[in-house]
Amino acid sequence: MSNTHNPLIRVAIADDHARYRAGIRHVLSLKQEIQIATEASQGQELLDSLEHSDVDVVLLDIRMPVLDGVSTLPLLRRWYPEVKVIMLSMYHEHHQMNELMLLGASAYLSKSADPEIIYQTIVSLYEA
Numbered sequence: 001m002s003n004t005h006n007p008l009i010r011v012a013i014a015d016d017h018a019r020y021r022a023g024i025r026h027v028l029s030l031k032q033e034i035q036i037a038t039e040a041s042q043g044q045e046l047l048d049s050l051e052h053s054d055v056d057v058v059l060l061d062i063r064m065p066v067l068d069g070v071s072t073l074p075l076l077r078r079w080y081p082e083v084k085v086i087m088l089s090m091y092h093e094h095h096q097m098n099e100l101m102l103l104g105a106s107a108y109l110s111k112s113a114d115p116e117i118i119y120q121t122i123v124s125l126y127e128a
Contacts, residue, residue, distance in 0.1 A: 009126045010037040010054055014046040014069070015061040015088065020111060024059065027115040034122065043067030047075060055083055057122050061111070062089040062096070070100070077104035084125040086118070 011034055015021050021039050028034045038053040040046035042064040058076065062069040069087060076085055084106040089096075097108050106125050109118060 007033075008035040009033055009122060010035050010056045011122060012036075012038045012040070012046060012050065012053065012055045012058045014040040014043065014058060014064065014072070015111075016041045016064040017061075020061075024115070024118065028119060028122075031119055034119070041065075043069065043072030043075075046072060047079070050076075050080060050083075055080070056126055057084045057086065057106075059086050059088055059118070059122075062087055062100075070096070070103070073100065073103045073105060084128075086121055086125065 011028060013021050013024055013036065018041070025036050025039065029036060037055045038046070038049040040049055044067040046058070046060070060069040060072060073085060073087070076083060085104065086107045086109055087100050087105045088109055088111050090111045100108055107121050109121060
């Protein structure tokens, strides 16, 4: 997708771990077609930032303070139905996968997933 005619994929990262956000931001910023549009440390901050940012894909941590990813997901679906949402978890909460998909998640990945897998998932969802 390095063709200059392809649009940028605008990504939001919502995770309460600043180091994880920085790491993902760094890895994704190396990809020409990815633009980090906004970052947030919890769900309400993400929702507030989306009022001022156009986003195609959200990387959304399941466990965050104030408003966690599970509570944020239905609000994203209601207010931004076109946005693809990739749920992230440090824990292997596979029992929640079906619930998350019913709530409107586009994908579920472990935070320990290879960054290239996260990148490929973003591109696949964007192109779908």
